[in-house]
Amino acid sequence: MSNQVDFGPLAELIGVWKGDKGTDLAPEPDGAEVNPYSETITYAAVGDVTNAESQVLAVVRYHLEVMHKENNSKIHDETGYWIWDAKTETVINSLIIPRAVCVLAGGKFDSKVDENGQLTLDVEATIDHSDWNIIQSPFMKEKARTNSFNRTITVGNGKMKYFQSTKLSIYGKEFDHTDENELFRQ
Numbered sequence: 001m002s003n004q005v006d007f008g009p010l011a012e013l014i015g016v017w018k019g020d021k022g023t024d025l026a027p028e029p030d031g032a033e034v035n036p037y038s039e040t041i042t043y044a045a046v047g048d049v050t051n052a053e054s055q056v057l058a059v060v061r062y063h064l065e066v067m068h069k070e071n072n073s074k075i076h077d078e079t080g081y082w083i084w085d086a087k088t089e090t091v092i093n094s095l096i097i098p099r100a101v102c103v104l105a106g107g108k109f110d111s112k113v114d115e116n117g118q119l120t121l122d123v124e125a126t127i128d129h130s131d132w133n134i135i136q137s138p139f140m141k142e143k144a145r146t147n148s149f150n151r152t153i154t155v156g157n158g159k160m161k162y163f164q165s166t167k168l169s170i171y172g173k174e175f176d177h178t179d180e181n182e183l184f185r186q
């Protein structure tokens with residue numbers, strides 16, 4: 001591993017970010033609940049890795065913590081990596097949430113920069129995707145199954161916005177569990 005690497009679009013992420021205008025829509029047995037939240041995300045440069053002596057990936061590790069605005073209790077914790085494959089222009093987000101759910105989401109990087117000088121990172125995974133999948137415990141598969149995950153992050157000039165949709169089968173119905181927030185580099 002070396003840390004003299006080109007992180008490509010992931011270079012924009014590295015640092016500590018905070019935002020307090022998050023909105024979560026989460027499932028409840030009788031419908032849904034809306035949770036306003038504040039959030040801290042820390043992205044750290046790892047370096048690069050070589051796979052099978054041919055694929056070189058640039059890697060950023062992150063940890064995010066989400067607190068309910070009402071009482072500052074933690075409502076989401078997530079750790080993972082963002083990975084950049086320059087050769088195929090692919091971004092990958094591998095993540096774990098402590099409900100015994102792991103996601104390997106990926107997508108082709110579109111190098112377009114918008115009018116605010118920001119880049120977009122767009123990844124998806126589904127339980128039946130040929131490349132990008134979800135692994136979950138037997139309990140979650142049966143009772144609170146994650147069927148798909150999509151995450152879009154727009155980042156640049158010290159500002160980040162994201163929207164994500166986690167499609168669940170829970171309480172005998174289909175539920176679109178969504179989260180969005182705006183964060184600023186500290």
Ligand code: HEM
Pocket residue numbers: 024026027028035037066075076097099101103144145146149166168170177179
């Ligand atoms: C900002 C991000 C997120 C927040 C704030 C959040 C928050 C929540 C909340 C408040 C619940 C309801 C928990 C309860 O009623 O006890 C929930 C349920 C759930 N979340 Fe998330 N979540 C986030 C992201 C994710 C992600 C990325 C995944 C998976 C890829 C995920 C998977 C689930 C699952 C499977 C449940 C159903 C478990 C249950 O309600 O019993 N969540 N989430």
